[in-house]
Amino acid sequence: MSDIKKFMYINRRAPYGTVYAWESLEVVLIGAAFDQLVSLAFIDDGIYQIMKGQDTSQLGIKNFSPTYGALGDYGITNIYVEKESLEERGLTLDDLIPLKYEDENDNYAEKDSIKVVTASELAKILEEQEVLLDF
């Protein structure tokens, strides 16, 4: 029982210039099989990973952004986006893919997974984690 740990995956890089974003997403999905308490944070250019309307046709790389929509099915319901990173890029919550999950304890009501938090709020959340994985 005590083997359940709080995992936080921090995503801070743009989605397609490096393999970090995709690697992170794969590790998150694979790791979800192990029944840990998993949260994700998107900060800095990592925010671009969950932006709406991605088109990779000119890059010759698969657009994996639809896969973030499956996170709710994998039991990942806490996705933190840093407010300052959004504002610095002139973005709002509306520019992000609306990630949702169904709450089993609330008659499968659909709820938002994304929570916009300030840098200082995020720092507190990070302090509560037992494992931090930085991508």
Next chain:
Amino acid sequence: MPIEVNGKTMETDEEGYLADLNQWEPAVADVMAKLDDCQLTDSHWEVINFLREYYEEYQIAPAVRVLTKAIGKKLGPDKGNSKYLYELFPYGPGKQACKYAGLPKPTGCV
């Protein structure tokens, strides 16, 4: 080992998954099932079609745990359980059904 489907040759990887997902057509599932000595029924097709829709939407093959839960929600609790799915796909509902559906090996199948 390549498979023959309606006169076309299709490449597969060492585990029998289709190399080019775009080549998939329903006959692929029938040919693969025959290689496993398995006859596909409407119940198999419910799962295969579900997986194809899931892949279309999310671009991944769901882990078996996710598949089981999602099938239960869509097709009812009598189908959303491991026993039912393993009876249909004895080699593992994730791996075998994804293979027939032309999907890659499920993400999260360790």
